[in-house]
Amino acid sequence: MADSEVLPSLAGDPVAVEALLRAVFGVVVDEAIQKGTSASQKCHYSIQKGAAFLGLGTDSVRVVKADERGKMVPEDLERQIGMAEAEGAVPFLVSATSGTTVLGAFDPLEAIADVCQRHGLWLHVDAAWGGSVLLSQTHRHLLDGIQRADSVAWNPHKLLAAGLQCSALLLQDTSNLLKRCHGSQASYLFQQDKFYDVALDTGDKVVQCGRRVDCLKLWLMWKAQGDQGLERRIDQAFALARYLVEEIKKREGLELVMEPEFVNVCFWFVPPSLRGKQDSPDYHERLSKVAPVLKERMVKEGSMMIGYQPHGTRGNFFRVVVANPALTCADMDFLLNELERLGQDL
Amino acid sequence: MADSEVLPSLAGDPVAVEALLRAVFGVVVDEAIQKGTSASQKCHYSIQKGAAFLGLGTDSVRVVKADERGKMVPEDLERQIGMAEAEGAVPFLVSATSGTTVLGAFDPLEAIADVCQRHGLWLHVDAAWGGSVLLSQTHRHLLDGIQRADSVAWNPHKLLAAGLQCSALLLQDTSNLLKRCHGSQASYLFQQDKFYDVALDTGDKVVQCGRRVDCLKLWLMWKAQGDQGLERRIDQAFALARYLVEEIKKREGLELVMEPEFVNVCFWFVPPSLRGKQDSPDYHERLSKVAPVLKERMVKEGSMMIGYQPHGTRGNFFRVVVANPALTCADMDFLLNELERLGQDL
Numbered sequence: 001m002a003d004s005e006v007l008p009s010l011a012g013d014p015v016a017v018e019a020l021l022r023a024v025f026g027v028v029v030d031e032a033i034q035k036g037t038s039a040s041q042k043c044h045y046s047i048q049k050g051a052a053f054l055g056l057g058t059d060s061v062r063v064v065k066a067d068e069r070g071k072m073v074p075e076d077l078e079r080q081i082g083m084a085e086a087e088g089a090v091p092f093l094v095s096a097t098s099g100t101t102v103l104g105a106f107d108p109l110e111a112i113a114d115v116c117q118r119h120g121l122w123l124h125v126d127a128a129w130g131g132s133v134l135l136s137q138t139h140r141h142l143l144d145g146i147q148r149a150d151s152v153a154w155n156p157h158k159l160l161a162a163g164l165q166c167s168a169l170l171l172q173d174t175s176n177l178l179k180r181c182h183g184s185q186a187s188y189l190f191q192q193d194k195f196y197d198v199a200l201d202t203g204d205k206v207v208q209c210g211r212r213v214d215c216l217k218l219w220l221m222w223k224a225q226g227d228q229g230l231e232r233r234i235d236q237a238f239a240l241a242r243y244l245v246e247e248i249k250k251r252e253g254l255e256l257v258m259e260p261e262f263v264n265v266c267f268w269f270v271p272p273s274l275r276g277k278q279d280s281p282d283y284h285e286r287l288s289k290v291a292p293v294l295k296e297r298m299v300k301e302g303s304m305m306i307g308y309q310p311h312g313t314r315g316n317f318f319r320v321v322v323a324n325p326a327l328t329c330a331d332m333d334f335l336l337n338e339l340e341r342l343g344q345d346l
Numbered sequence: 347m348a349d350s351e352v353l354p355s356l357a358g359d360p361v362a363v364e365a366l367l368r369a370v371f372g373v374v375v376d377e378a379i380q381k382g383t384s385a386s387q388k389c390h391y392s393i394q395k396g397a398a399f400l401g402l403g404t405d406s407v408r409v410v411k412a413d414e415r416g417k418m419v420p421e422d423l424e425r426q427i428g429m430a431e432a433e434g435a436v437p438f439l440v441s442a443t444s445g446t447t448v449l450g451a452f453d454p455l456e457a458i459a460d461v462c463q464r465h466g467l468w469l470h471v472d473a474a475w476g477g478s479v480l481l482s483q484t485h486r487h488l489l490d491g492i493q494r495a496d497s498v499a500w501n502p503h504k505l506l507a508a509g510l511q512c513s514a515l516l517l518q519d520t521s522n523l524l525k526r527c528h529g530s531q532a533s534y535l536f537q538q539d540k541f542y543d544v545a546l547d548t549g550d551k552v553v554q555c556g557r558r559v560d561c562l563k564l565w566l567m568w569k570a571q572g573d574q575g576l577e578r579r580i581d582q583a584f585a586l587a588r589y590l591v592e593e594i595k596k597r598e599g600l601e602l603v604m605e606p607e608f609v610n611v612c613f614w615f616v617p618p619s620l621r622g623k624q625d626s627p628d629y630h631e632r633l634s635k636v637a638p639v640l641k642e643r644m645v646k647e648g649s650m651m652i653g654y655q656p657h658g659t660r661g662n663f664f665r666v667v668v669a670n671p672a673l674t675c676a677d678m679d680f681l682l683n684e685l686e687r688l689g690q691d692l
Contacts, residue, residue, distance in 0.1 A: 055401020
């Protein structure tokens with residue numbers, strides 16, 4: 001099951017593909033979508049949605065294989081590009097992911113950037129979830145190669161816990177690309193005869209018109225916490241996730257989906273009636289029904305909220321994302337104790 | 347200069363044109379954009395932007411003539427549709443406006459709906475600015491015919507002064523169209539095995555993923571103010587705009603752009619040196635330089651902020667939008683006195 005994508009899509013990013021194609025590649029949408037093949041493989045949510053929204057069509061998105069940890073396989077990326085070109089399509093963009101939603105996987109950006117460089121493709125990195133890791137000297141190696149991206153999406157409202165919404169699109173470009181893509185020179189808003197430098201009016205670069213000043217809360221938080229304060233948040237989240245993982249390993253009836261490399265801790269709660277029954281034919285079917293029952297119980301008790309989901313061939317498992325800077329080891333203990341309490345009769 | 351638009355565009359609305367075309371009209375984007383002609387006329391900001399963003403291309407937007415008050419001319423709409431069809435294009439959407447940005451004009455919706463009905467076109471009404479007028483028994487006639495629209499966009503964050511952002515898209519459709527357009531069934535978010543009716547999970551109907559609950563503030567405000575409280579806000583805004591207009595008429599050196607029908611009050615401040623010189627050849631050129639100078643002065647003094655803009659062949663004029671429910675007649679007096687004070691030496 002792939003967690004990473006190629007072709008085309010800047011997803012929810014405020015870069016109109018049409019304008020981008022014209023400005024950067026000199027091609028028009030018709031060329032880019034021609035002979036888009038049907039990709040029946042399931043791929044990440046916002047990419048398909050973005051392709052539909054931007055008029056490229058979901059069929060123009062090709063899914064690249066991911067390894068068992070959810071990381072894009074660069075060799076398959078190269079293969080997909082070759083196949084697309086052979087079919088007469090015009091590949092133009094690769095979207096890699098730093099911190100996938102479920103497993104928290106980081107794609108191998110250096111190897112992907114090499115492929116993009118060989119084929120002249122725009123490298124977009126969806127670092128919405130994992131981008132904040134750059135603030136940690138200890139963990140930033142997970143994003144090695146991101147400096148080669150043409151564009152990066154980053155949501156400080158995720159791991160940094162800035163208020164919703166706070167999203168940044170970072171570009172390598174220095175040619176005022178966003179203005180060239182989106183500028184519409186609405187004369188009632190972007191007057192050129194102002195008394196100050198109108199280059200400071202950035203509103204014409206974005207898709208929206210009336211909107212909140214989303215960057216202000218990030219700036220204020222950064223001023224208040226400092227580089228070190230934010231780094232501490234990241235490092236603490238990693239440490240707390242590690243604590244949770246070790247506690248899960250110690251307890252009976254809890255099984256990790258995999259050893260995490262980020263702060264997404266994915267695991268099954270195996271209830272007493274299923275312990276030691278891994279070999280029975282209906283084990284996985286019965287196990288996948290446990291998380292929804294526990295979720296219902298915790299919501300009705302009002303004690304906590306933990307998300308669950310299936311993933312590829314894996315049945316429903318819990319995913320604890322350790323991000324809130326107010327969390328402590330005691331909260332992790334409570335979480336596991338509460339799961340055991342709620343599921344003891346299952 | 348047109349203030350209204352046809353073909354295609356749901357602009358910033360959360361309906362992907364591709365999906366809409368497939369779901370409602372059974373056509374694909376390629377057909378809709380074929381032989382899109384170049385429209386060189388200037389038209390409303392978000393419509394062109396939306397067409398670019400959605401991959402339809404700005405050339406597929408055709409501008410319909412507006413009368414001298416900025417209202418769409420239904421006869422020209424009919425003519426444009428005929429021309430588009432003759433060129434092999436596939437018209438599918440008419441975007442009318444209830445409350446244009448600058449002049450505050452309301453398009454004649456009944457006549458436009460007749461045209462749309464004859465040609466089987468989707469009628470979208472951009473009531474972002476003017477939609478709140480429906481809450482006033484006295485003024486809601488401005489929107490007569492809006493009940494015939496297929497979709498309506500409404501921003502309570504404008505005239506009702508709800509906090510940014512608060513935008514609604516209202517649909518005639520009862521077939522769960524938004525879900526059919528945008529639904530992507532992300533299994534990590536929209537689990538079907540929950541203990542409650544999952545039809546209550548509306549997240550899969552929208553384009554965005556992580557976002558604020560923008561409807562909550564509208565609901566709270568409505569509960570706090572009631573229908574009557576909100577109606578009072580609208581009626582008061584109209585009354586205050588009327589007061590401002592009458593004051594403008596009384597004073598020397600202030601000239602209305604036109605008698606407003608909404609709360610947009612557009613006028614020129616004619617400084618002492620230009621009074622009585624309407625016939626001199628450089629009058630309009632000199633007049634259009636006045637507003638930027640006054641804007642600079644008011645900003646530097648910190649006394650007020652009034653927007654200005656050119657519009658069609660008209661040079662820069664001020665536009666006071668009377669919407670804040672805390673405004674009083676004294677504020678209107680201050681505004682005009684302050685303009686006179688700041689501009690007395692010009």
